[in-house]
Amino acid sequence: xxxxxxxxxxxxxxxxxxxxxxxxxxxxxxxxxxxxxxxxxxxxxxxxxxxxxxxxxxxxxxxxxxxxxxxxxxxxxxxxxxxxxxxxxxxxxxxxxxxxxxxxxxxxxxxxxxxxxxxxxxxxxxxxxxxxxxxxxxxxxxxxxxxxxxxxxxxxxxxxxxxxxxxxxxxxxxxxxxxxxxxxxxxxxxxxxxxxxxxxxxxxxxxxxxxxxxxxxxxxxxxxxxxxxxxxxxxxxxxxxxxxxxxxxxxxxxxxxxxxxxxxxxxxxxxxxx
Amino acid sequence: xxxxxxxxxxxxxxxxxxxxxxxxxxxxxxxxxxxxxxxxxxxxxxxxxxxxxxxxxxxxxxxxxxxxxxxxxxxxxxxxxxxxxxxxxxxxxxxxxxxxxxxxxxxxxxxxxxxxxxxxxxxxxxxxxxxxxxxxxxxxxxxxxxxxxxxxxxxxxxxxxxxxxxxxxxxxxxxxxxxxxxxxxxxxxxxxxxxxxxxxxxxxxxxxxxxxxxxxxxxxxx
Numbered sequence: 251x252x253x254x255x256x257x258x259x260x261x262x263x264x265x266x267x268x269x270x271x272x273x274x275x276x277x278x279x280x281x282x283x284x285x286x287x288x289x290x291x292x293x294x295x296x297x298x299x300x301x302x303x304x305x306x307x308x309x310x311x312x313x314x315x316x317x318x319x320x321x322x323x324x325x326x327x328x329x330x331x332x333x334x335x336x337x338x339x340x341x342x343x344x345x346x347x348x349x350x351x352x353x354x355x356x357x358x359x360x361x362x363x364x365x366x367x368x369x370x371x372x373x374x375x376x377x378x379x380x381x382x383x384x385x386x387x388x389x390x391x392x393x394x395x396x397x398x399x400x401x402x403x404x405x406x407x408x409x410x411x412x413x414x415x416x417x418x419x420x421x422x423x424x425x426x427x428x429x430x431x432x433x434x435x436x437x438x439x440x441x442x443x444x445x446x447x448x449x450x451x452x453x454x455x456x457x458x459x460x461x462x463x464x465x466x467x468x469x470x471x472x473x474x475x476x477x478x479x480x481x482x483x484x485x486x487x488x489x490x491x492x493x494x495x496x497x498x499x500x501x502x503x504x505x506x507x508x509x510x511x512x513x514x515x516x517x518x519x520x521x522x523x524x
Numbered sequence: 525x526x527x528x529x530x531x532x533x534x535x536x537x538x539x540x541x542x543x544x545x546x547x548x549x550x551x552x553x554x555x556x557x558x559x560x561x562x563x564x565x566x567x568x569x570x571x572x573x574x575x576x577x578x579x580x581x582x583x584x585x586x587x588x589x590x591x592x593x594x595x596x597x598x599x600x601x602x603x604x605x606x607x608x609x610x611x612x613x614x615x616x617x618x619x620x621x622x623x624x625x626x627x628x629x630x631x632x633x634x635x636x637x638x639x640x641x642x643x644x645x646x647x648x649x650x651x652x653x654x655x656x657x658x659x660x661x662x663x664x665x666x667x668x669x670x671x672x673x674x675x676x677x678x679x680x681x682x683x684x685x686x687x688x689x690x691x692x693x694x695x696x697x698x699x700x701x702x703x704x705x706x707x708x709x710x711x712x713x714x715x716x717x718x719x720x721x722x723x724x725x726x727x728x729x730x731x732x733x734x735x736x737x738x739x740x741x742x743x744x745x746x
Contacts, residue, residue: 292670295666
């Protein structure tokens with residue numbers, strides 16, 4: 251009651267004066283806080299969005315570059331290998347062949363046949379590199395086994411695989427993506443890691459599909475992978491990520507607790523691939 | 525000066541109505557109730573002045589008490605329509621029912637015919653809390669547009685400023701002698717003008733606002 255009776259210089263009771271000022275200050279403070287907070291959140295979201303867009307752009311560039319490289323390789327194979335072979339075969343089968351003696355004719359035809367056989371083999375190899383027939387006909391497990399047998403056959407390192415829960419094949423296009431990812435990983439190991447063994451295991455845990463690759467060479471950790479992924483180099487790794495993105499999958503690079511080998515885990519949703 | 529504020533406060537209700545006339549075809553349906561409020565507020569102010577001149581305190585009391593209830597209904601309905609979270613909506617409805625029961629009982633039983641200080645103060649407090657709920661909800665929802673580009677924000681600001689500014693006046697109005705209370709009524713006038721200016725901004729902004737339809741995925745933020 252005293253506060254109500256006490257007046258300010260304007261004649262307003264002190265309690266009303268200070269109460270109103272206090273409430274206004276709180277209201278203004280609240281509004282200013284909310285506006286600044288929201289601006290901060292929006293700015294943060296914008297930065298995140300830009301980073302994501304950059305990442306997407308890099309992945310897209312990597313995928314386009316890969317496609318171009320693949321096309322160039324195909325063009326080179328066809329132009330440099332198949333082209334000269336067919337041109338040589340054509341030389342053997344020229345118009346003068348009819349004027350030659352029988353023995354020369356037979357020799358020319360035999361040579362041309364040999365060259366055409368080589369060309370057929372070459373084209374088959376190119377075709378197999380595009381879509382391995384083992385993968386198409388027998389599935390991922392057989393294709394990986396096939397690949398690893400070839401690698402082990404070279405004698406430089408021991409490659410093996412074990413598929414624990416692969417009674418049911420994945421969709422063909424998903425198998426191809428996984429195979430390409432494994433090929434890229436194995437290729438990197440062969441090129442950079444100096445490993446003596448590669449071992450791949452597959453299993454299913456709940457609704458997750460796992461492929462794990464172990465090797466004892468120099469490898470990558472998750473931090474290295476993310477760093478390389480954000481830099482303009484590391485085209486292969488970007489391709490791995492963009493391929494796995496198609497399957498909504500994840501990849502983790504880690505060094506084993508024993509510090510003796512590196513582990514790469516590919517994790518997919520079972521629903522997504524089966 | 526106080527007389528000027530009094531007149532300007534009465535006619536300030538025309539500001540949002542005029543702003544609405546500029547953008548009538550594109551007006552957000554949620555804002556119709558604010559226009560209705562401005563219209564009622566204008567009529568109330570005029571009739572209050574008329575009763576004051578005629579010297580009928582009973583009628584003045586009835587006008588002010590009815591206006592408090594109408595004002596509460598309008599603002600709480602607007603906030604109810606604005607909130608997205610179902611739990612908060614139910615909370616608004618529940619508190620509103622309790623408040624309306626209390627105000628109607630107060631209105632019927634009060635025979636002192638002085639300013640309805642208690643219902644007006646409780647109204648202010650409840651609506652301030654509702655405004656805080658609105659802000660809480662807004663900062664919880666990830667959005668890419670700025671809050672102040674939305675007309676609803678300006679309506680809520682108008683409500684918040686008006687109720688915060690007049691809370692202590694309403695709270696102590698009944699404790700002050702009638703003449704003194706009228707003497708300090710210019711505080712209400714100042715905040716009423718501010719309130720109507722904010723409402724007018726909301727209605728002008730509404731012209732360039734995006735749709736009132738809320739994406740479904742925004743509904744499950746809590």
